[in-house]
Amino acid sequence: MPEHKLLNAEREHRILELLRHSTVMTVGGLSNELSVSEATIRRDLQSMHERKLLQRVRGGATLHPVARVEPVFHDKATQHQGIKRRIAAKAIDLIEDHDVIYLDGGSTVLMLAERLDEREGLTVVTNSLMAASRLMGSDHRLILVGGEFRPLSRTLVGPLTAAVAGNLHVDKAFMGTIGFTIEDGMTTTDTNEAFTKEQIMKRSNQVILLADSSKLGIPSFARSGDIRAIDILITDRVDPLFRADLEANGIEVLAAGE
Numbered sequence: 001m002p003e004h005k006l007l008n009a010e011r012e013h014r015i016l017e018l019l020r021h022s023t024v025m026t027v028g029g030l031s032n033e034l035s036v037s038e039a040t041i042r043r044d045l046q047s048m049h050e051r052k053l054l055q056r057v058r059g060g061a062t063l064h065p066v067a068r069v070e071p072v073f074h075d076k077a078t079q080h081q082g083i084k085r086r087i088a089a090k091a092i093d094l095i096e097d098h099d100v101i102y103l104d105g106g107s108t109v110l111m112l113a114e115r116l117d118e119r120e121g122l123t124v125v126t127n128s129l130m131a132a133s134r135l136m137g138s139d140h141r142l143i144l145v146g147g148e149f150r151p152l153s154r155t156l157v158g159p160l161t162a163a164v165a166g167n168l169h170v171d172k173a174f175m176g177t178i179g180f181t182i183e184d185g186m187t188t189t190d191t192n193e194a195f196t197k198e199q200i201m202k203r204s205n206q207v208i209l210l211a212d213s214s215k216l217g218i219p220s221f222a223r224s225g226d227i228r229a230i231d232i233l234i235t236d237r238v239d240p241l242f243r244a245d246l247e248a249n250g251i252e253v254l255a256a257g258e
Helices: 010-019 029-034 038-050 074-076 083-090 108-113 130-133 159-165 193-200 240-247
Strands: 024-026 055-059 060-062 098-105 123-126 141-144 149-150 155-157 168-176 177-181 186-190 204-210 222-225 231-233 252-255
Touching: 010 024, 010 029, 010 038, 010 060, 024 029, 024 240, 029 038, 029 060, 029 240, 038 055, 038 060, 083 108, 083 204, 083 231, 098 108, 108 130, 108 168, 108 204, 130 141, 141 177, 149 193, 155 159, 155 193, 159 193, 168 193, 186 193, 193 204, 193 222, 240 252
Parallel strands: 098 123, 098 168, 123 141, 168 204, 204 231, 231 252
Antiparallel strands: 024 060, 055 060, 149 155, 177 186, 186 222
């Protein structure tokens, strides 16, 4: 018996259902799921975009806003808390006693900072005043990179950070991000913050990105790290085709389970 061919309305319904369960879907992924050509999917996505049913992104579509507006730190810290804790729990497994590590700004990285008492003799370099406040009473060695204070993220950023960052070398850098795509890598809302992230990533043996699935496939304003600079992504869930693209670029993907 021949397979039922989806009509336009049925395809659109299925596309929306798939996007509700994934932050972003590629044209290829939708083509495979719906058993239609990529050209058909592109036409469907463009039509749905024009009717404001979804938003086109490079190579696919999403239901999420493309233009990321960065929330204040307190608001970020209250979002996706359970997921961020699981990501932090996965990240602590990558840290060994006496490592030299870097902690970026961001609420997920802050949750990792709160677990560092599970390790001994660390040297912790950070631009995050929130992470520093958590660690100032610990036995770990703490180094701040200096720079201009950015109130929105409570971090030290900009060209002044190069004076310290350029003279250090760390084993593992744990990074946060506002957006992350295959084409643009890590992106953020602030050029000074992007500068500092890139400085640190150049001085790290291993770069580990901590990002929940809401960040994946969505770009932000300023590019802050090429995809080839990232060694490991720790996230809660990822579209299989997006994961395949990451692995093709040499990135190991670790899933933080329930």
